[in-house]
Amino acid sequence: MTDRISQVLVLGGTGKTxxxxxxxxxxxxxxxxxxxxxxxxxxxxxxxxTWEPAVSGIxxxxxxxxxxxxxxxxxxxxxxxxxGAGVRRLVLLSARVFGEMAGEGxxxxxxxxxxxGLEWTILRPTWFAQNFTEExxxxxxxxxxxxxxxxxxxxxxxxxxxxxxLADVAAAALTQDGHAxxxxxxxxxxxxxxxxxxxxxxxxxxRPLHYIxxxxxxxxxxxxxxxxxxxxxxxxxxxxxxxxxxEPVGGVREALGRAPRDFSDYVNRTDFSxx
Numbered sequence: 001m002t003d004r005i006s007q008v009l010v011l012g013g014t015g016k017t018x019x020x021x022x023x024x025x026x027x028x029x030x031x032x033x034x035x036x037x038x039x040x041x042x043x044x045x046x047x048x049x050t051w052e053p054a055v056s057g058i059x060x061x062x063x064x065x066x067x068x069x070x071x072x073x074x075x076x077x078x079x080x081x082x083x084g085a086g087v088r089r090l091v092l093l094s095a096r097v098f099g100e101m102a103g104e105g106x107x108x109x110x111x112x113x114x115x116x117g118l119e120w121t122i123l124r125p126t127w128f129a130q131n132f133t134e135e136x137x138x139x140x141x142x143x144x145x146x147x148x149x150x151x152x153x154x155x156x157x158x159x160x161x162x163x164x165x166l167a168d169v170a171a172a173a174l175t176q177d178g179h180a181x182x183x184x185x186x187x188x189x190x191x192x193x194x195x196x197x198x199x200x201x202x203x204x205x206x207r208p209l210h211y212i213x214x215x216x217x218x219x220x221x222x223x224x225x226x227x228x229x230x231x232x233x234x235x236x237x238x239x240x241x242x243x244x245x246x247e248p249v250g251g252v253r254e255a256l257g258r259a260p261r262d263f264s265d266y267v268n269r270t271d272f273s274x275x
Contacts, residue, residue: 005059005089005175008032011043012064016134017093020167021062021174028171033058045074051081058082060089060174065109072108079116089119089180091173096124096185097236100245110183119180121173126187126245129160129266132201133275138233142198142209143275149198150212152219156240157191159248162261169255184251189260191246197263205272 008025012018013034025032035043035054043054045066055061061082065071079090092113099107113120131139132149142149166186173179192200195211202209214222216234223230239245252260 006030007057007059008174009041009054009058009061010034011054011062012036013041014039015064016128016130017163017166017170018062018064020163021170024164024167024171025174028175030175045071045078048077048081051078052085055082055085055087058085058087060091061087062170062174063090063092063109063113065093072112075109076112076115079112079118083116083118087118089121089174090116091121091123091170091179093170094122094124096126096187096245096249097239099124099183099185101235101239121179121181122183123166123170123173124183124185124251125161125166126249127158127160127240128163128166129188129197129263130163131160132197133270133272137228142201147207147209148212149194149210150214150219150222151194152214152216152234152237152241153194154213154241155193155195156243157193157246158240159187159189159191159246160197160263160266161186161188161252162263162266164266165252165256165260169252172255179255182255184255185249186251187249187260188263189248190262191248192263194240200264200267201270201272204267204270205275207272 008030010018010022010032013022014036022032022034033041035041037044041054042050044050063075065075090113092109094110110122139149169184169186198209198211
């Protein structure tokens with residue numbers, strides 16, 4: 001056994017996952033250090049001058065990479081800085097799809113963490129349930145007046161993970177023994193099509209929301225019309241359309257000893273009036 005870790009740094013601490021991880025740590029009685037590009041504790045992947053001050057006095061770090069082409073090299077370099085500052089543990093946010101598409105070289109950040117010499121845990125979540133209300137680039141059309149979600153996922157199914165579960169797993173891995181060297185694949189307890197998910201949200205919100213399946217060519221044309229490049233979303237949608245990752249997985253239970261939250265739990269506790 002080791003002493004319980006109490007000094008935790010949360011990178012991307014104001015973001016979609018980071019703020020929930022910070023909240024989960026607070027519920028556990030800790031006062032996490034929340035880092036962001038513009039907050040009191042600055043951390044910017046593009047500014048290495050911010051790295052060492054952020055990890056000073058820290059024992060464990062929740063790592064959200066930059067998602068850029070240099071992410072693997074950045075995480076490798078950051079891990080070295082963290083180790084030199086006395087950090088003991090890294091918990092990396094990855095993705096289930098990266099493991100299932102590993103042949104495309106998507107696991108570089110995971111490899112960097114594993115090679116760091118520190119205790120490590122990898123989190124590979126499915127698509128987030130909260131994307132339907134918090135991701136604006138592709139899901140924002142549900143709430144912009146059109147009420148339509150247009151994606152090339154066909155009738156493919158996804159076991160959407162609740163971010164509250166991800167946060168609980170991350171907090172446990174950051175502060176407790178027994179998680180080092182583990183890769184947790186995190187999902188909800190059942191798979192849904194995007195049409196079924198939007199249908200549940202429409203019923204709960206009382207709004208006429210619809211999922212419109214489109215072809216990849218149609219979606220590519222819509223991206224071009226909106227002035228957007230394909231940033232990998234087509235490959236992710238194809239992964240769902242082909243049903244490659246449709247089965248629920250047991251990472252939440254492995255990490256926490258309990259069942260994951262159902263998609264309906266997320267829907268029932270969401271306040272749709274502000275959307």
